[in-house]
Amino acid sequence: MTVKLNLKDITKKFGSKVVLNRLNLEVNEGEFMVILGPSGMGKTTMLRTIVGIEQPNSGRIIVDGVDVTDRPPNKRNLSMVFQNYALYPNMNVYKNIAFPLKMAHVSRQTIDSKVKEVAKLLNIDQAINQNVTTLSGGQKQRVALARALVRDPALFLLDEPLSNLDARVRYTARQELKKIQKDLGKSFVYVTHDQSEAQNLADRVAVLHNGTIEQIGPYEELYNYPVSEWLGDFLGEFPMNFVDGDNLGYPGTHIGFRHNWARLSGDGIPATVVLVEITDDGYNTHCAIDNEKQIIVKAEKKLSLGDKVKIMPQKMNIYEEGKLTKTVSA
Ligand SMILES: Nc1ncnc2c1ncn2[C@@H]1O[C@H](COP(=O)(O)OP(=O)(O)OP(=O)(O)O)[C@@H](O)[C@H]1O
Ligand SMILES: [Mg+2]
The missing domain is CATH 3.40.50.300 (P-loop containing nucleotide triphosphate hydrolases)
Structure with a gap:
């Protein structure tokens, strides 16, 4: 070339x-x-x-x-x-x-x-x-x-x-x-x-x-x-979600996942629904995982404000000191 x-x-x-x-x-x-x-x-x-x-x-x-x-x-x-x-x-x-x-x-x-x-x-x-x-x-x-x-x-x-x-x-x-x-x-x-x-x-x-x-x-x-x-934060309609790796067995790292990579059932990070937006193909569900940290997960079902959920990413980008080291599937 x-x-x-x-x-x-x-x-x-x-x-x-x-x-x-x-x-x-x-x-x-x-x-x-x-x-x-x-x-x-x-x-x-x-x-x-x-x-x-x-x-x-x-x-x-x-x-x-x-x-x-x-x-x-x-x-x-x-x-x-x-x-x-x-x-x-x-x-x-x-x-x-x-x-x-x-x-x-x-x-x-x-x-x-x-x-x-x-x-x-x-x-x-x-x-x-x-x-x-x-x-x-x-x-x-x-x-x-x-x-x-x-x-x-x-x-x-x-x-x-x-x-x-x-x-x-x-x-x-x-x-x-x-x-x-x-x-x-x-x-x-x-x-x-x-x-x-x-x-x-x-x-x-x-x-x-x-x-x-x-x-x-x-x-x-x-x-x-x-x-x-x-870059994960900068790119996209929504910033990439980032959570502490401790939550999912990857201590010392940050885990990044897009809003359509996670499920809101079974095991995972406990969270509370704080906002639901309707889209063409589902519900962008904003969840608070502690007092201030919010992440967005695309859900098929409409949840209600205050619902308790568990967030489990199906695919995760692992970041160490802000840099991507690997991607893993759950
Ligand atoms: N002739 C100049 N003298 C001094 N500083 C300058 C000069 N031209 C650009 N800068 C500075 O360099 C930086 C980059 O400016 P630049 O115009 O290249 O950004 P940009 O990415 O094109 O921004 P935008 O998206 O707003 O067009 C800015 O901080 C700007 O103030
Ligand atoms: Mg310019």
């Missing part, structure tokens, strides 16, 4: 603040890589460093096998969609999209057909002659996306490109984007803090935490077997 992007030991500081800390990442040819992380974790900084707007304090950036660390942004063969769009305000939609091609001295005819094709694809062809300052946030975002997609770089970098679309449009745009990426066959590095985007778009997800990649892999793998308690 060809590696399109290789980040080697990238460190980036602002003053004494370390944002990227010896970060390593490989993105394969044709791969949809989603970088997921909480706000302020350095996702934008990472993309800006790859594209060359920021210089790393140390480390190397390899694009298509070529070390581009010391090259200016326009000599890196990358195309980026910025979080804040960065459109040219005194130009209309057409000229904004055409701009990178014009810079590359592409023929006028080719520019024209390319711009129209991409504008149509992203459903902004109606607004093609409008000045970009008159567009809505969602339209601006699609122009920014079009301006990136009109080019043919080694790799696309996208910084939360759908965040300003409303829910329904975002859903459609997400499907479109996934299809565009597969049709182009190009590698995407797509930054988001939205877990459902990560879940639905990514071939692999890389979670950014404390300046490095906490874990990388298919979403399901990270969701089921997070390498750290931090």
